[in-house]
Amino acid sequence: MTGTEKTPTATPSFRLAYVPGATPAKWVRIWNERLPDSPLALVPVAADEASDVLRRGDADAGLVRLPVDRTFFSAIPLYTETTVVLVPKDHVVAAVEEITLADLADEIVQHPLDDVMDWERPPGQPAVERPATTADAVELVAAGVGLLVVPQSLARLHHRRDLTYRTITDAPGSDVALAWPEERTTDQVEDLIGIVRGRTVNSSRGRAQAPAPQEKKQEKKKPAASGAKKAPARGAGRPKPGTKQGGKPQSGKRGKPRKRS
Template sequence: MTGSEETPSFRLAYVPGVTPAKWVKVWHERLPGIPLTLVQVPAAEAPELLRAGEADAGLVRLPVDRDFFSAIPLYTETSVVVVPKDHVITAADEVTLADLADEVLFHPLDDVFDWEQPPGEPAFERPATTQDAIELVAANVGLLVVPQSLARLHHRRDLTYRPVTDAPQSGVALSWPQEATTDLVEDFIGIVRGRTVNSTRGRPADGGGTKEGRTAGSAGKSQPDKKPRGAGQSGTRQKPAAKSSGGRGQRARTGGAKPAAKRGKPRRHS
């Protein structure tokens, strides 16, 4: 196998806002003998962490360098604007970027959006982190547009949020170095894709996921029984023989042949 013998555990990196708990639970159920270690990492540092081999795979934010990494997109998040609870925006169920044009919007240095043109009025400074920006929003200094998961992660009782319908969106993906696609990575891919433990695309313990395993498995399968053709049998399905009990107009049939009685002879009249 590739890498499963050398790796004592599976190291999964994840960025803020991503919740890997449901996949980790399935891992522990399917692979109880292989520990899974979670490594939390800032979104901007996740690629270098994976390049350095400090994690086997990561739940990261798109985009990623497709020349180096493989990636399986998992979901796309709703973008929201974080505002104080008494802000006028809370009167609406959702807003657009145009509704935020006159508002001071923070763009922290760890902003996960790739803005072509940052919306809103520029702030007096760029906060170092999203957490710092949240504190400034709570101080009624400005507003912040983030993926919904980050708004929940940094939840405060004095803040709320509303969806921004036309804001950029952040996609979350499972990513790993292309040259390090180990058996354990394949196992985790099967989990995030919802494959069952017996899925033919998974990696069963008996080697069914390998070419050799598939060959051995097919050799052990029983073939459908084929009845030998006997004398007088043809490739067509034969009609069942008539019952032996007497019946009006009943005739014995043999393999679809014509009745034995000869026809056309004149009767002898007495």
């Protein structure tokens, strides 16, 4: 290879960031089916780092938890998660199916520094020191030091045999959204928007259009060659019964004519 020759460049991939608990699998599958020539790369990020990752351009879009800075980001809310409280299996809360925030009033509730809940005032009594991460808070709950309020997907993500969770009926939910820098709304971002909004591949607003089915071309009959005779129809050329080959009717038996009386 000479110095003037260029190596072929790989197809650029679309980078989708996602925070813990978010589930991009369904949309990734649809993307791969519709856009096989544009690979999608998943970028796991901490919830509190998602905005910075998108601002730096380390990902093209992200599945994040609201709120985000709407002066910089465009966002499409996707779904709202149920809020639950994570407790030891032998805790009194585990004896019921649901609770309210008032039931936590006298409980120590861990409030990690990466808490994804947008509380005006966290429920329960604050711990002496805030754990650094949700994972650290889960370890404290397992050790019998307080409870933890999280979106249901995070309770499942940090599943342990010695812990369980219960729904909090009056707690605010956690909204998951597709977000991206508004000034970097590319064609690929538009493709992903169409996918998460459930547009079909033939939608008028979807960019990736399926090729239209080609109409079958009717085969034209070739004209007969000049001077060629058409083949006789089936049965043509055969004389009808009672006729000669020339077409004159045949008479009955030949014999002497009868005399008239």
